[in-house]
Amino acid sequence: MPPKKEKSTRKKKDPNAPKRALSAYMFFANAQRDIVRAENPGIAFGQIGKLLGEKWKSMNAEDREPYENKAEADKKRYELEKADYLKRKENEYLEKHEA
DNA sequence: AGCGTGATTGTTGGT
DNA sequence: ACCAACAATCACGCT
Numbered sequence: 768m769p770p771k772k773e774k775s776t777r778k779k780k781d782p783n784a785p786k787r788a789l790s791a792y793m794f795f796a797n798a799q800r801d802i803v804r805a806e807n808p809g810i811a812f813g814q815i816g817k818l819l820g821e822k823w824k825s826m827n828a829e830d831r832e833p834y835e836n837k838a839e840a841d842k843k844r845y846e847l848e849k850a851d852y853l854k855r856k857e858n859e860y861l862e863k864h865e866a
Numbered sequence: 867a868g869c870g871t872g873a874t875t876g877t878t879g880g881t
Numbered sequence: 882a883c884c885a886a887c888a889a890t891c892a893c894g895c896t
Binding site: 781787788789790791792793795796812813815816817818819820821823824835838842845846849 | 887
C-alpha cells in the first residue's frame with residue numbers, strides 16, 4: 768500500500784535542510800528538455816511530462832545508464848551535504864550544551 | 867531489526 | 882512563488 772500523498776510537495780523540516788539528491792529523471796529531463804522542447808516548440812508541461820515519462824520508461828537500461836550514473840553521483844553529492852549538515856547540527860548541539 | 871514516511875529533485879508554462 | 886503530471890529516491894527517524 769503506497770503512502771498517501773495529499774498535496775503540495777514542499778515543506779521544510781530541518782534547519783539546514785541538506786536537500787535530497789536529484790533522481791535519474793531529473794537528469795533525463797535535463798537532456799530531454801533540450802530535445803523534446805526542440806521538437807515540440809511551445810509544448811506545454813502537461814505534454815512534456817507525459818511524453819517524457821513514456822519515453823523515459825521506453826529507454827533501455829543502457830540509455831538510462833548515463834542518467835542513473837548521474838543520479839548516483841548526485842546522491843553522493845547529497846551524502847556529503849547531509850554529512851556536513853548532520854555535523855553542523857552536532858556542532859550546534861554541543862555549543863548549546865557547553866555554554 | 868525492520869518499517870514507513872515524508873521530503874526532495876528538475877522540466878515547462880501560466881497566474 | 883507556487884502548482885501541476887512525470888519518475889525516482891532513499892536517507893531519515895521511529896518503535
